[in-house]
Structures are given as C-alpha cells and as structure tokens.
Amino acid sequence: MTTDDERGRGRLTGPAAPDGPPHTPAAPAPGAPGPHAPLPDAVTCHALRYAFGETKAVDGVDLSVRTGEVFGLLGPNGAGKTTAIRCITTLLPVPAGMVRVFGHDAAKERMAVRRLLGYVPQQLSADAGLTGRENVTLFARVFDVSRRERAARVTQALAAVGLTEAAGRLAKTYSGGMIRRLELAQALVSAPRLLMLDEPTIGLDPIARTSVWEHINAVRAATGMTVLVTTHYMDEADQYCDRLALMHQGRIRALGTPDELRSALRARRRAARTSAARQPAPHTPADAPDTATPAAPAASPSTPAAPATSSSPSSAPSRPSDTAPTLEDVFRDVAGSGLDEQSGDFRDVRSTRRTANRVG
Numbered sequence: 001m002t003t004d005d006e007r008g009r010g011r012l013t014g015p016a017a018p019d020g021p022p023h024t025p026a027a028p029a030p031g032a033p034g035p036h037a038p039l040p041d042a043v044t045c046h047a048l049r050y051a052f053g054e055t056k057a058v059d060g061v062d063l064s065v066r067t068g069e070v071f072g073l074l075g076p077n078g079a080g081k082t083t084a085i086r087c088i089t090t091l092l093p094v095p096a097g098m099v100r101v102f103g104h105d106a107a108k109e110r111m112a113v114r115r116l117l118g119y120v121p122q123q124l125s126a127d128a129g130l131t132g133r134e135n136v137t138l139f140a141r142v143f144d145v146s147r148r149e150r151a152a153r154v155t156q157a158l159a160a161v162g163l164t165e166a167a168g169r170l171a172k173t174y175s176g177g178m179i180r181r182l183e184l185a186q187a188l189v190s191a192p193r194l195l196m197l198d199e200p201t202i203g204l205d206p207i208a209r210t211s212v213w214e215h216i217n218a219v220r221a222a223t224g225m226t227v228l229v230t231t232h233y234m235d236e237a238d239q240y241c242d243r244l245a246l247m248h249q250g251r252i253r254a255l256g257t258p259d260e261l262r263s264a265l266r267a268r269r270r271a272a273r274t275s276a277a278r279q280p281a282p283h284t285p286a287d288a289p290d291t292a293t294p295a296a297p298a299a300s301p302s303t304p305a306a307p308a309t310s311s312s313p314s315s316a317p318s319r320p321s322d323t324a325p326t327l328e329d330v331f332r333d334v335a336g337s338g339l340d341e342q343s344g345d346f347r348d349v350r351s352t353r354r355t356a357n358r359v360g
C-alpha cells in the first residue's frame with residue numbers, strides 16, 4: 001500500500017490539515033528519494049548493544065521496522081525494550097552497533113531523527129496543572145511547530161484522540177485513558193512519520209485500552225504513520241501489530257507476523273512429535289518408576305533469534321499438542337522454561353507498577 005508516509009511527511013487528520021488533504025502527494029523534499037527509489041525502512045537496528053554497567057540491557061539487536069507498519073516489541077520486565085526504544089529515539093546514545101531512522105544515522109544525525117519522531121514514554125509526560133490544550137501546545141512549541149500552524153495543529157491533535165470537549169479541563173481531572181490519549185496528542189502534534197509508544201496501555205482497563213488503539217489506528221489510516229510499540233500484552237500485540245519481535249534478556253528471540261510466529265511453533269511441535277515417534281522406546285526395567293521422556297533443553301540466551309529449532313519444556317504442553325498455539329506459547333518456547341524467574345528484577349517490576357499506578 002502506498003501511504004502518505006511514503007510520499008512525504010504524514011498529516012494528522014485529513015482534509016482539515018493545514019497543509020492539504022491526507023492523500024495529496026507532497027512534492028519530494030530536495031535529496032529525498034524519487035517516486036521509484038526504494039524506500040528506506042522506518043527503523044533499522046544492526047548489532048545494537050547498550051549496557052548499564054555490567055547489565056547488558058540490549059545485547060546485539062538486529063531489527064527492521066518497515067515504513068507504514070505497526071511493529072510490536074514484546075517482552076517481559078527487563079527484556080530491554082525501553083532501552084532499545086531510547087536508543088532509537090536518540091535519548092540514549094548508540095555505543096555499539098547501528099541505528100537508522102528513515103535512513104538517518106541516530107548516532108550522527110540526532111536532530112534529523114528527532115524531527116521525524118513522536119514518542120510517548122512510559123513515564124508521565126503530561127503536566128497535571130495544565131489543561132489538555134495547554135499540554136499539547138507546550139509540545140507544539142518544543143517540537144517547533146510553526147506559530148502560524150500551531151493552533152490548528154493542536155486542535156487537530158486533540159480531535160484525533162477524542163479530547164476536543166475536555167481540552168479546556170486541567171489534566172489532573174482526566175481519567176487514566178484520557179491522560180494516555182492526551183500524551184498521544186502531544187506526540188502527534190508534530191505530525192511524526194514514526195510514532196513510538198512505550199507501553200501505551202499499561203494499567204488501563206480494557207475499554208480504555210481499546211480506545212487508545214482505535215485512536216492510534218485512525219491517525220495511522222489518515223496519515224500512513226509508522227508505529228513502533230512496546231507492550232507486555234500479547235493479546236494487544238496479536239490484534240493490532242502487523243509484525244512482532246519477541247525480546248528477552250536483551251535479544252530478539254523471534255520475529256514475524258503473529259500468524260507466522262504461531263505457525264512456526266506449530267511446525268516445531270509437529271517436528272518434535274515426529275522425531276520423538278521415530279526414537280526407539282527407551283529400555284525401562286519393568287519395575288522402574290514411570291519417567292517422562294527427557295525434554296529438549298530450554299532456549300539459552302545464545303539461541304538464535306528465530307525460529308527456534310527445538311521444542312523447550314515450556315512448550316511441552318499442558319495444552320494438547322495439536323491445539324493452536326497462542327503468542328504466549330510462542331514466547332515461552334523461544335524464551336525458555338524459566339521465563340517467570342528470569343524476567344526482570346525489582347527495579348523493572350517497580351517501574352512497571354509505577355507506570356500502571358499513575359494512569360490507573
């Protein structure tokens with residue numbers, strides 16, 4: 001699908017946008033690729049690494065986010081999602097490896113990268129003592145939206161997230177879902193080509209979660225904006241993301257569309273069953289206790305990203321083996337059996353709880 005994003009800078013709301021309707025091709029900027037030039041991916045990470053002291057938060061990530069897609073980075077607490085996102089936004093440096101955003105090197109062209117991004121961090125980014133409109137206006141100024149366009153852009157951003165009527169109220173009177181949508185408007189006011197969302201729905205009730213996603217999707221449909229989102233919620237990832245990367249302990253363990261990930265696991269399970277059926281039955285003394293067939297070792301941190309080649313004990317099913325696997329099954333298969341014990345330390349859990357509490 002050809003999108004506005006591919007033709008030029010994304011527009012926020014369609015015909016009301018000051019610089020033209022959403023599907024009007026914009027003239028390519030000088031130096032921009034011509035109509036037949038291959039588009040750069042929205043994000044490319046190659047061998048990205050980032051460590052906090054001894055902690056390898058991101059440990060060699062290779063990733064491409066295609067222009068126009070919704071890409072989900074999934075993983076448990078402490079997987080390295082936020083650190084990777086911060087490297088892409090240029091909030092953290094890129095000490096090793098390479099990050100490009102629409103072809104711009106995040107290490108060398110930080111301002112060019114920042115101009116293309118909207119970012120909704122996990123931490124609260126709205127000021128409770130300002131109205132919704134004042135909050136979005138503040139971001140419009142920070143992101144250098146021209147004075148001439150500012151008021152219209154703020155109005156559009158608020159409308160795009162369904163906050164027109166509440167725009168004059170102080171943010172401290174908003175519900176958790178409204179605050180998240182306000183933060184979305186703040187990120188959208190600069191008409192980003194790439195919207196990055198770190199746990200956008202954590203702590204929200206199901207109705208507010210759906211509402212946040214509906215607004216993201218509506219803006220995306222109108223503008224062709226690319227979306228990179230981190231989440232713990234497998235159901236959301238399944239429903240709203242075109243492609244997913246499953247991250248664990250600083251590495252990408254599997255990558256593909258939700259269907260591809262599930263099919264790959266189904267195929268691995270089938271292969272494991274076939275190979276188990278071919279093994280000669282182990283000789284068991286008649287009076288020996290009934291022991292299970294030893295399971296394949298769990299995927300270790302050095303297991304290649306995807307697809308895993310063996311079925312880990314965690315995928316050895318409490319569910320019937322021919323049941324369609326869920327994304328959670330996929331995750332457990334590629335991350336290994338100790339997922340719950342390995343996932344995140346006190347710092348990570350505390351940070352997630354804080355985020356959830358402040359929007360709850």
Ligand SMILES: Nc1ncnc2c1ncn2[C@@H]1O[C@H](COP(=O)(O)OP(=O)(O)OP(=O)(O)O)[C@@H](O)[C@H]1O
Pocket residue numbers: 052055056057058075076077078079080081082083084344345347348349351352
């Ligand atoms: N400022 C910091 N100082 C030291 N260690 C950090 C810091 N920030 C993150 N870490 C560690 O880096 C690792 C990756 O953390 P990161 O926040 O990137 O994970 P995450 O997948 O985003 O987790 P969550 O879902 O909890 O936000 C974790 O082990 C975490 O404890």
